[in-house]
Amino acid sequence: MKPPIIDSSPIISLAVIGRLEVLEELYSHFCLPVQVFEELQFHLTRHISNAKDLIEALKPRVLILKNALQSERTAPHPGLGERACLVLALETGITNLLIRDKHAKTYAEQQGWFCFGTMALLLSAKKQGLMLELRPYFETFAASGRFYTSQLLNHVLSLAGEQLL
Amino acid sequence: MSDAIKHECGLAYIRLRKPIEHYLSNYGTVMYGVNKLYLLMEKQHNRGQDGAGIAAVKLNPANGNPFLWRNRSINNQPIADLFAQVGQAVGEIEKYQPDILQHPHVAKGHLPFLGELLLGHLRYGTQGKNKVDFCHPFVKRDYHHSRNLALAGNFNLVNTEELFDLVNMNPGEFQKQSDLAAMMEVVHHFLVKEDEQTPGNPSLANVLRKATPLFDGGYHFGGLLGNGTSFVMRDANGIRPSYYYIHDDFVVAASERAAIRTTFNVGENEVLELMPGCALLVQADGSYAIEQILEPRERRACSFERIYFSRGNDEKIYRERITLGHKLSKPVLEAINYDLRNTIVSYIPNTAEVAYFGMVKGMEEYLNHIKVQRIMSWGADFDEEKLSEMINRKIRQEKIAIKDVKMRTFITEDVSRQDMVQHVYDITYGTLRSNEDTLVVIDDSIVRGTTLRESIIRMLGRLKPKKIIVVSSAPQIRYPDCYGIDMSKLGDFIAFQAAIELLKERDQRAMLTDLYRECKELQRTSQLHTRNVVREVYAPFEPQEISDKIAEMITTPGLGIPVQVIYQTIEDLHASCPTNTGDWYFTGNYPTPGGNRVCNKAFMNYMEGKNVRGY
Numbered sequence: 204m205k206p207p208i209i210d211s212s213p214i215i216s217l218a219v220i221g222r223l224e225v226l227e228e229l230y231s232h233f234c235l236p237v238q239v240f241e242e243l244q245f246h247l248t249r250h251i252s253n254a255k256d257l258i259e260a261l262k263p264r265v266l267i268l269k270n271a272l273q274s275e276r277t278a279p280h281p282g283l284g285e286r287a288c289l290v291l292a293l294e295t296g297i298t299n300l301l302i303r304d305k306h307a308k309t310y311a312e313q314q315g316w317f318c319f320g321t322m323a324l325l326l327s328a329k330k331q332g333l334m335l336e337l338r339p340y341f342e343t344f345a346a347s348g349r350f351y352t353s354q355l356l357n358h359v360l361s362l363a364g365e366q367l368l
Numbered sequence: 369m370s371d372a373i374k375h376e377c378g379l380a381y382i383r384l385r386k387p388i389e390h391y392l393s394n395y396g397t398v399m400y401g402v403n404k405l406y407l408l409m410e411k412q413h414n415r416g417q418d419g420a421g422i423a424a425v426k427l428n429p430a431n432g433n434p435f436l437w438r439n440r441s442i443n444n445q446p447i448a449d450l451f452a453q454v455g456q457a458v459g460e461i462e463k464y465q466p467d468i469l470q471h472p473h474v475a476k477g478h479l480p481f482l483g484e485l486l487l488g489h490l491r492y493g494t495q496g497k498n499k500v501d502f503c504h505p506f507v508k509r510d511y512h513h514s515r516n517l518a519l520a521g522n523f524n525l526v527n528t529e530e531l532f533d534l535v536n537m538n539p540g541e542f543q544k545q546s547d548l549a550a551m552m553e554v555v556h557h558f559l560v561k562e563d564e565q566t567p568g569n570p571s572l573a574n575v576l577r578k579a580t581p582l583f584d585g586g587y588h589f590g591g592l593l594g595n596g597t598s599f600v601m602r603d604a605n606g607i608r609p610s611y612y613y614i615h616d617d618f619v620v621a622a623s624e625r626a627a628i629r630t631t632f633n634v635g636e637n638e639v640l641e642l643m644p645g646c647a648l649l650v651q652a653d654g655s656y657a658i659e660q661i662l663e664p665r666e667r668r669a670c671s672f673e674r675i676y677f678s679r680g681n682d683e684k685i686y687r688e689r690i691t692l693g694h695k696l697s698k699p700v701l702e703a704i705n706y707d708l709r710n711t712i713v714s715y716i717p718n719t720a721e722v723a724y725f726g727m728v729k730g731m732e733e734y735l736n737h738i739k740v741q742r743i744m745s746w747g748a749d750f751d752e753e754k755l756s757e758m759i760n761r762k763i764r765q766e767k768i769a770i771k772d773v774k775m776r777t778f779i780t781e782d783v784s785r786q787d788m789v790q791h792v793y794d795i796t797y798g799t800l801r802s803n804e805d806t807l808v809v810i811d812d813s814i815v816r817g818t819t820l821r822e823s824i825i826r827m828l829g830r831l832k833p834k835k836i837i838v839v840s841s842a843p844q845i846r847y848p849d850c851y852g853i854d855m856s857k858l859g860d861f862i863a864f865q866a867a868i869e870l871l872k873e874r875d876q877r878a879m880l881t882d883l884y885r886e887c888k889e890l891q892r893t894s895q896l897h898t899r900n901v902v903r904e905v906y907a908p909f910e911p912q913e914i915s916d917k918i919a920e921m922i923t924t925p926g927l928g929i930p931v932q933v934i935y936q937t938i939e940d941l942h943a944s945c946p947t948n949t950g951d952w953y954f955t956g957n958y959p960t961p962g963g964n965r966v967c968n969k970a971f972m973n974y975m976e977g978k979n980v981r982g983y
Contacts (some may be wrong), residue, residue, distance in 0.1 A: 238465075241464035242464065303431065306961065320432070321432055346508055348436045348507075
């Protein structure tokens with residue numbers, strides 16, 4: 204898979220389970236727009252103890268939009284981070300997006316781009332042997348108050364061949 | 369109030385019934401719920417300043433988003449601290465997305481506490497240490513959305529150990545010290561069972577019907593579930609207060625009616641009392657119901673709420689405090705032998721002020737009656753001067769006592785320390801005629817009598833009144849509380865100390881040992897809850913005898929001024945506060961079995977020299 208553009212939510216989820224390095228291992232050239240980076244600085248410092256190190260590690264991945272002003276017309280979305288991901292895709296021609304937001308996904312799919320989410324990424328990580336089991340990470344999601352429907356978690360666990368919740 | 373009994377906790381609950389964008393378009397801000405929660409808590413800050421906590425649940429979260437937020441603080445100004453943190457988060461996000469508050473969905477996704485279900489708590493710790501970990505709400509997280517639970521309340525349970533046993537849980541050190549931890553385990557235990565029956569949509573009413581009969585205590589508690597349902601519930605005796613208000617856009621509940629009225633600018637009769645044993649249940653779709661969860665028992669709403677705890681700006685509480693004071697005017701008039709010319713009346717700031725107004729009203733009524741009688745008796749025999757002198761007779765009122773800021777006891781040497789402690793209160797000089805005027809001061813209650821003895825009486829004595837009369841708008845506090853007020857040690861109460869002194873004087877001390885033995889026996893046979901043994905300590909004495917002994921005990925040595933104490937009678941308390949008949953701290957008549965046990969335990973602790981709570 205080509206290196207994707209990544210929105211903040213999947214990065215936060217990986218940071219919460221302490222496995223942000225999986226991104227690097229799966230997609231050595233992933234990138235994120237500066238607007239997502241700004242969001243991350245806010246959210247990571249609230250959720251993660253070693254946020255500073257993670258923010259430093261993400262810095263080299265940050266791309267600045269060439270024409271941020273046109274973004275609202277090009278990719279209408281009220282969320283600045285999501286909008287920036289869509290505009291970055293337009294500007295760079297990168298058509299893989301690791302993005303969760305429903306509206307952003309609809310827009311991207313209308314453009315013929317490929318969107319996937321955190322669960323697909325975790326399944327890939329397991330397939331490639333980067334994670335032995337997903338269930339313990341789901342426990343961490345629950346403990347940290349991140350929402351995933353139990354149906355979704357059980358679906359992923361069944362795909363991963365693990366015991367359901 | 370002179371003796372600082374620490375306040376009990378307060379609860380604030382708000383459920384927004386419309387999507388967040390509705391509040392932006394109709395109330396001008398997406399922060400409507402959070403702003404109102406802040407106000408609702410601030411308007412109840414009288415109920416606890418040891419700490420505060422808030423929780424929020426966001427409805428319909430997207431996968432990957434946090435949906436249940438909780439923050440707690442034991443900062444000096446905990447409510448302000450919590451909401452400053454909320455404001456700080458908004459400020460930080462606005463730095464990179466300045467218009468975020470104009471986009472409700474984006475704001476909801478990013479901003480902590482921008483949820484539809486909001487729960488706030490003000491803490492005074494009657495149990496557990498003053499650490500942030502003990503602050504409510506407690507949160508239990510789970511994979512299953514509907515099993516996530518945030519819980520907070522104004523309560524005290526006296527059977528926490530039993531509760532842990534009932535759910536087969538071996539509590540850790542932290543849990544042992546928290547009755548909310550026990551409550552949480554029990555509620556969550558039944559929540560999981562109910563969720564197994566109806567996955568994703570457990571019936572909260574069923575959960576509460578199974579959990580709450582196990583609680584022994586007084587409680588008003590609220591909970592938020594991850595699936596968007598929520599509740600507020602009150603104990604079967606209605607010991608702790610609970611009020612709610614329903615609006616098309618929101619449902620609100622709180623410990624005090626006036627707090628809801630002020631926060632939402634609504635009328636007296638729009639805010640309803642949640643009746644004993646009832647729960648206010650709000651579903652994920654915003655519909656609500658009031659359900660009788662427990663059979664209501666004899667109503668025993670805490671009378672101390674009316675005397676002192678709740679804010680006096682509540683319409684009914686204000687009237688009741690006026691009546692409490694009014695009822696005392698007659699015994700005061702008798703005590704001063706109706707000599708109003710040589711009597712100054714005043715109050716101990718600040719909460720006794722309303723009862724003071726009532727007492728003065730009662731005295732004015734007497735004075736006006738006398739004026740009319742005198743004038744009538746004159747017939748035509750009067751002139752302008754005589755009439756003017758008569759109608760200008762007034763109750764002599766002065767602002768005598770002034771409460772200063774808390775004195776820091778930086779001096780450890782006993783003598784100097786005592787000298788500092790007396791300055792907690794100050795007096796207004798030149799307000800009375802030395803050795804001529806009797807000084808009457810009213811206070812809400814006399815718990816330990818320490819401040820009266822060490823500060824107030826000493827300070828009042830400097831004015832050299834002919835006599836000092838201390839009036840208490842509450843009856844004698846004789847028994848410990850175990851339902852949320854921090855009055856748990858028997859030996860602390862001046863009324864108990866007075867009874868002990870009287871027993872000693874009358875050579876009846878052996879009775880204490882007999883009663884202690886009886887308690888031990890009751891404990892051995894697990895019958896400690898069946899009888900309030902401590903009543904026997906007071907049985908040999910008339911209330912007046914105890915009052916007189918208290919007067920003696922609060923008199924500063926060497927004062928040289930007679931001191932008298934007048935207490936409210938139990939009958940007049942009930943006549944003044946007819947809906948709040950809970951009077952166990954005055955009568956020993958506890959509404960739940962655990963009350964007798966705690967009271968007897970407190971007596972055993974006293975006899976064994978243990979300075980610990982009886983629960």
